[in-house]
Amino acid sequence: xxxxxxxxxxxxxxxxxxxxxxxxxxxxxxxxxxxxxxxxxxxxxxxxxxxxxxxxxxxxxxxxxxxxxxxxxxxxxxxxxxxxxxxxxxxxxxxxxxxxxxxxxxxxxxxxxxxxxxxxxxxxxxxxxxxxxxxxxxxxxxxxxxxxxxxxxxxxxxxxxxxxxxxxxxxxxxxxxxxxxxxxxxxxxxxxxxxxxxxxxxxxxxxxxxxx
Amino acid sequence: xxxxxxxxxxxxxxxxxxxxxxxxxxxxxxxxxxxxxxxxxxxxxxxxxxxxxxxxxxxxxxxxxxxxxxxxxxxxxxxxxxxxxxxxxxxxxxxxxxxxxxxxxxxxxxxxxxxxxxxxxxxxxxxxxxxxxxxxxxxxxxxxxxxxxxxxxxxxxxxxxxxxxxxxxxxxxxxxxxxxxxxxxxxxxxxxxxxxxxxxxxxxxxxxxxxx
DNA sequence: GCGGCAATTATTCAAGCGTATAATAAGCCT
DNA sequence: AGGCTTATTATACGCTTGAATAATTGCCGC
Numbered sequence: 001x002x003x004x005x006x007x008x009x010x011x012x013x014x015x016x017x018x019x020x021x022x023x024x025x026x027x028x029x030x031x032x033x034x035x036x037x038x039x040x041x042x043x044x045x046x047x048x049x050x051x052x053x054x055x056x057x058x059x060x061x062x063x064x065x066x067x068x069x070x071x072x073x074x075x076x077x078x079x080x081x082x083x084x085x086x087x088x089x090x091x092x093x094x095x096x097x098x099x100x101x102x103x104x105x106x107x108x109x110x111x112x113x114x115x116x117x118x119x120x121x122x123x124x125x126x127x128x129x130x131x132x133x134x135x136x137x138x139x140x141x142x143x144x145x146x147x148x149x150x151x152x153x154x155x156x157x158x159x160x161x162x163x164x165x166x167x168x169x170x171x172x173x174x175x176x177x178x179x180x181x182x183x184x185x186x187x188x189x190x191x192x193x194x195x196x197x198x199x200x201x202x203x204x205x206x207x208x209x210x211x212x
Numbered sequence: 213x214x215x216x217x218x219x220x221x222x223x224x225x226x227x228x229x230x231x232x233x234x235x236x237x238x239x240x241x242x243x244x245x246x247x248x249x250x251x252x253x254x255x256x257x258x259x260x261x262x263x264x265x266x267x268x269x270x271x272x273x274x275x276x277x278x279x280x281x282x283x284x285x286x287x288x289x290x291x292x293x294x295x296x297x298x299x300x301x302x303x304x305x306x307x308x309x310x311x312x313x314x315x316x317x318x319x320x321x322x323x324x325x326x327x328x329x330x331x332x333x334x335x336x337x338x339x340x341x342x343x344x345x346x347x348x349x350x351x352x353x354x355x356x357x358x359x360x361x362x363x364x365x366x367x368x369x370x371x372x373x374x375x376x377x378x379x380x381x382x383x384x385x386x387x388x389x390x391x392x393x394x395x396x397x398x399x400x401x402x403x404x405x406x407x408x409x410x411x412x413x414x415x416x417x418x419x420x421x422x423x424x
Numbered sequence: 425g426c427g428g429c430a431a432t433t434a435t436t437c438a439a440g441c442g443t444a445t446a447a448t449a450a451g452c453c454t
Numbered sequence: 455a456g457g458c459t460t461a462t463t464a465t466a467c468g469c470t471t472g473a474a475t476a477a478t479t480g481c482c483g484c
Contacts, residue, residue: 008450008461030332032244036442046463047442057442105331112328118391119321120242132392165381165408168388172380179330180344196377199412220431220480248472258433259472269472 006045015053015063017043022064027106031113034061062123065114068107069131075102077138086145091194091208093142097170098177098193108178139163139170165200169193218257227265227275229255234276239318243325246273274335277326280319281343287314289350298357303406303420305354309382310389310405320390351375351382377412381405 009017021043025034036057040047054060079096083089096102117124140163147154154162170193177189194209201208221229233255237246248269252259266272291308295301308314329336352375359366366374382405389401406421413420 003448003463006450006462008452011461014461026328027331030243030329035440037440048444048464049462051443052461109328109331112324115391116238116321116324116328117242119239119317128391132388161404161407164388165385165404165411168384168408169377169381170384171387172382172384173377175383176344176376176380179327179340192373192377195373196380196412199377199414200408202411215433215478218432218480220482223431226431247470249470260434260474261432263473264431 011053014045014049018045018050018053018060019064019067022060023068023110026064026113027109031061031117058121058123061114061117062127064110065124065127068110068114069127072102072107072111073131073135073138076135080138080142086142086149087208090142090146090197093139094166094170094193094197095190098173098189103174103178103181103189105178105181108175136163136167139167162200166197169196169200223265226257226261230257230262230265230272231276231279234272235280235322238276238325239321243273243329270333270335273326273329274339276322277336277339280322280326281339284314284319284323285343285347285350288347292350292354298354298361299420302354302358302409305351306378306382306405306409307402310385310401315386315390315393315401317390317393320387348375348379351379374413378409381408381412 018039021039022034024042025038029038036047036050039060040050050057050060054063076093076096080089080093083092101107114124115128118128119125140159143163143166144154144159147159173189173193173196177184191209195205197203198205198208230251233251234246236254237250241250248259248262251272252262262269262272266275288305288308292301292305295304313319326336327340330340331337352371355375355378356366356371359371385401385405385408389396403421407417409415410417410420
């Protein structure tokens, strides 16, 4: 019998490949089209292998969800820490969230597909909650540092409220900018984001957006 | 042969029932669980009938998407026109978008499920675009009327930019408030929304949120 | 009250689904 | 170099899927 030749990969490598293939299939065919066979084909293996690395299809989907969300948050945080001042870090964080690769139709499709499962499967809800809180905390940390740098006194409640508003604005612009990218010019969205954050924080226009 | 008795309904009535059943199934089981048979059972008919009213399952899904989006936008617009002044109408529109029944887990699940198909099926993209533009236009109309009422001169570009920012904020708060409803107090989200809109429009604190 | 139209049901079909199990070969260890 | 482990393939199973077709029956107009 002619069996196809194959390569024995490490567990980490295979899982990575399978997760990547899962995301490819969801983005391309929707969550209904992300079948075990399609995913396996995309990963260059046969279907049975999936059950060797994951307890079932659902567990693989959950791992894929974690991967997407980690990627998004970490990209924004990575962009932020490049800044030298707290103001610059906040600025970079905002911009990163409304700029590729975060604003990417594929990423948005994946995000939406998983969001739609939050009310169905508690595991997905937990993954979302975890990442939402992490995002909120990252943003609040940047915000507090910025206020301190500016010698501005802000109550804890007000800080939290502003973090939530900023988060909402950023998420909303991310959505709009990704779903209607053709309606916005190159820097239009980032400029709008910075101007809006200035307004939300009651800063003077240009205080945040002006490069150094 | 014992066939089940049935009721011959009008076309409008049947389509409505089938669409409602479709949304029920998507919300409850996810888009993968919204099968022809499940939907038919939920609607109290047999599967074959679906193909009598829709060219196929996809067309029914599209009709269902239209229904969801119409419901969301119209709820907010309906709340707005109850206001007596432009300021009150803007205020009511904002609040409606971050308050039940718009902030509803079921609605969000449905919305997300359809959003995830935008990149796959151009028909879904068209439905989204149409409703997004309608929402934007409704918001911009309210905003322009408010500026006029306040005798405030705002350039066309600035008005558009602020509409987009407001839209982003509202959408983002809608997302947060629905996905993490347990983290927010009863009026916390609406209060935050109003305060944030005040800030975005560079109004004095309380100018919009104060009743009357 | 009954004839006929068409809305609805019932049944069938091929394809594809996720999973389980057994056979196989890749490649490390000695 | 050759045996052993186990990652991987191959195949089969029972169900479910969306769609097509044929049979039926509710009900409107006469």
